[in-house]
Amino acid sequence: MESIFDPWPWYISGPLIAIVMFLLILMGKKFGMSSNLETMCAMCGAGRQSDYFRFDWKANRWNLIVIIGAAIGGFAGAHVLSHDTSVNINPETIENLNELGFSSAGEAYLPDRLYGNEALTDPFAISILLIGGLLIGFGARYAAGCTSGHAISGLSNLQLPSLVAVTGFFIGGLLMVHLLFPLIF
Incomplete structure (x- = not known):
């Protein structure tokens, strides 16, 4: 059970992604996060202003669930399943980022300089x-x-x-x- 807390290697996560893509192709669906923005614009009535958004957005509802799943999965991965949030990157890269003012390089995926609370000010x-x-x-x-x-x-x-x-x-x-x-x- 401990292995679920570690990052999954490519030979597990890669085939899982391939299986999902194969199933989507079989069902005639296309995957993409940015296509959800089009769907949300159409849901909110953008089709009244632009012909581009005049389509049956309900046919793309399934893809909106992907965004919800990605958000929930990202939260669970960061706050529930991750014991160690350090990032295993090249020491030279960490040194270069530290020289540029990114003191959290190697310690977290998102730099505090851009994504920390103090960055909001x-x-x-x-x-x-x-x-x-x-x-x-x-x-x-x-x-x-x-x-x-x-x-x-x-x-x-x-x-x-x-x-x-x-x-x-x-x-x-x-x-x-x-x-x-x-x-x-």
């Missing part, structure tokens, strides 16, 4: 989170899906646009970490 941290959120939202919409939708669902369906999008996500991530992140912080 820091205009720089708030602006970073707002700008980052807008860019992620724009990117997900422009790419016709988010990272989970393209990397998990799109690649499972062998879609070339998803391969292009995932390649772009990786290139963008590398540019951010190695070029922009040190400049911003």
Whole structure:
């Protein structure tokens, strides 16, 4: 029973994700977190303002449950199933992040500098989170899906646009970490 408290290795979690994707393909469903935003907009009546949101949102209700499950699972994983919240990353990375002012590097998944309670009063941290959120939202919409939708669902369906999008996500991530992140912080 103790093994449930440890991070699951790829050879357990990977096949479980593959089974879920296989079942979704068999049922003719597509998975993606950002598609839930479209569904929520349609639920709230955005179809009265834009034809884009004029669709039967009730057919996508099942995917809204995925968001609820992800939130509950994330909470349970962080507060119930995790004894050790330290992050096993390269010591050089921890040193580099400490030099940039991220003193919690290696101790937690989310840096206190951006996600701690004191960040709510820091205009720089708030602006970073707002700008980052807008860019992620724009990117997900422009790419016709988010990272989970393209990397998990799109690649499972062998879609070339998803391969292009995932390649772009990786290139963008590398540019951010190695070029922009040190400049911003």
